[in-house]
Amino acid sequence: MSMPVIRLDVHDDGTMSATVDGEPLAPPVAQGTWRRGSFARIVDQVTAERSIPARVEVTEADGSVFTDIISAVRRNTPAPTPPEPERPEAPRLVEVTGPGFVPGEDVAVCRIIRHTDAASTGTARALIDLTHDHLDPADEIVLVGRVSGTFVVRSLS
Template sequence: MPKRDRSKRTDPTAVMVRIVVADDGTLTVSVDGAPYLPPEFSPPWRRASFPAIVDAISQQTGRTLRVDVIETDGRTITDFYTPRTPRKAEPQTSAAESSVQAASAAEPAPAPRLMQFAGSGMIPGEEVAVAIIIAHAESGPDGIARTLIDSRYLEHSPTGEAVLLGRISATVCVGQPQ
């Protein structure tokens, strides 16, 4: 029986990210106990910054993140994020393929046909996923999330329905955009 190759060991510990939500919707972020601040001259972190914060920390550390979000009412939401694997490079195209692609790129795309979809019950300012996840929206101060969806996406859905998913509240709204 062959022995395991132990030369490529990875650090099994997760990076601890703590995000505290203030009453005004700003976030205080720490990584392994050290403050993690927004870039210089940038506004304070807000709920909508959450994906950018997690992505940046994940890229910087290259390790699994344990993220604890402490809400204003004291609830703690914990999630784990694993680093993304790098995408494979695009295959090289020939000159003929490049000219065909350039010609098709020159044709104007049809204008989108937008439809609105709204759902309530979200935490004010939270990020809301729109499924088939084609975009993210942020709920307003009233907890209502609104998004515009290109109706061409709905042509691929047998029911013509869309889903809004509150990433923090776990609120799910299913309906037909109008």
């Protein structure tokens, strides 16, 4: 890709003529003529909003010449928006209780998936997460007191 050369000739009345690589660059119809204030608009138009560099030569009405290289502006592409994290499925809990345990006793929850302790009243309570423990509603749960030997059998249905 070659760097375009923009030549701007400023006239005594403040109007300008513009060429790009030797070809005339016409102003927008509504504007009629290029003026000194059109400089940035011309550069932006030719450089596709400064995405490519360009050489600019300005010849003033008094004959003085100024030359500059307009650098391309580096635009960082924003990172894509990360996808929304999937919300974990809320636990579906089933409570299984039974009497006859010694207070503070370790109680096995069978299909042994975890253990629990009996409350001070001697009642054991186990919360079973159906989304995690993959139990069938027809399954039975057994609470086994490790000290008292108490067995409580409860159906999940």
